[in-house]
Amino acid sequence: MDILISNWSRVRCLPEKYIFPAERRPGNHKVSVSKDIPIIDLERINGPERDQIIQQIIKASQEFGLFQVINHGVSRELMEKTMQMFRQFFESPAEFKARFYSNDLNASCRLYTSTLNYENEEVHYWRDNLTHRCHPLEDHITHWPDDPPYYRKVVAEYSIEVRKFLLMILELICNGMGLESRFFEGELSKNQSLSVNHHIPCPDPSATIGMQAHCDPNLISMLQQGDVCGLQALKDGQWVGVEPLPGAFVVIPGLQLRVISNGKLASATHRVVTDLEKSRTTIGTFLIPSSDVLIQPADCLLGSSAMLYRGYTYEEFFGTFTGNNCEAEMALERFKL
Template sequence: ALHKQSKLNREKVHLWRDSLRLPCHPLKECIKIWPQKPTRYREIVAAYSIEAKKLGLRILELLSEGFGLGSGFFGDKLSESAVLLLNHYPPCPDPSLTLGVSKHCDPNLLTILLQGDVYGLQVLKDGEWIGVEPLHNAFVVNIGHQLEIISNNKLKSAEHRAVTNLKVARTTAAFFINPSDDCIIEPAKSLIGTDESPVYRAFKFKEFLLNYIYMEGNFEKSVEPFKLHG
């Protein structure tokens, strides 16, 4: 689905981008609804999606081993679904009035971001926005909300945003690895120490995603309904 940010009067922050969302699961079925042009688009983007998924699963497997969760912990429903989001940020006449993407954390499990060669990504650290310069032949890996929850806050999802550029267009490809809608998300029991309690209750991923969308990606409001108190 192609989206244009045009409803400026409704936005708290004016967003300056076009985006194309490509569902990738199941790939053989999803590819049928992808654009057919330019030539070989489906073939090339499908190949990229397959390799991005492999990379993400390898990272998840290494995290699983590092936490002592055992091989395959993040397999099956926890990493079943995937979406590729292509963002294009045209040159903006006045970048001070716009953002490419407003402040948020990713709601999924893990994100593999291809930045391209143009700067635009910023990460919030200690109350300040830190620029993430693009590196040639490198990806940015973002921890999503679900990985933070499963780790019982041992891993942190970073708030980030995209800024616009006066003279140069920027195009990025973000590959999101998601749980299935009915996947039960909860802190891994083996990651809850004897002197601590689970921070979150169990819930279905779809429940979280609906609240995340309703809260427009607000960091605290997105996770608050799923926290255990007391």
């Protein structure tokens, strides 16, 4: 399994297959950390400041399409334990990790490198990825790694808690936009995946990239960053760094929220760059609609505005999205009215 970068020892020279064409390189990858990215504090969400906090979430989702959340209710201890489990997994012997290597998109647990199209890529991304399906938990947990010890117990607890957190954020968005309570529960958020990216130190971060610029196709995403900066968001045509705040989650509305809100909410374009000296491990969680649920702008959000998108199933959208090389605007164009 030497195609996994997590199996490599210290790399002194960037392999040719990881060197991107000049127009796709990050160049000056060490962009400034933005102080304008909204930070939402949920500590007083059940107090008199609730409405103010909700409006902060709506504004951040409209203007930036990305925000950080602190005091979110998931314990720092659980976050640190979960991160440690994944770091230990990527440090495991190659023979152990080989058990989970798969390019099957439908696998409950799969480990791969770069993308699921590794064999046919002209150039590879500097990352390994471990993806779990994790809801309903009982359908998937037996497919997860059983080592390190307590892996399944810790990661299961984390999966449950971050799902609660994301459903809470969605409920606050309902409150702020005038949608009926629990609008996003059920089929719109039926599936949940946990996606862990691991990037080893890179000998030339200016010539390669950890993950291409993209928008998330799902309903909503969140990221636990760890302590190494690498996430960047596109704001007003410029890349800005998203600071890794201790104990914070980064929340990114997905393209389905953009459609359901009839374009009122944004979904930030983001990418991942590499680091010269440090490994970087991040934990992403995605809430994903069921494949056959009908997605369209919510009637109550139209008002006097014209409907921007026709209805479609998530399966139809995702097929269009991947068929257009994961280009958000090209995929959305097909469904515009």
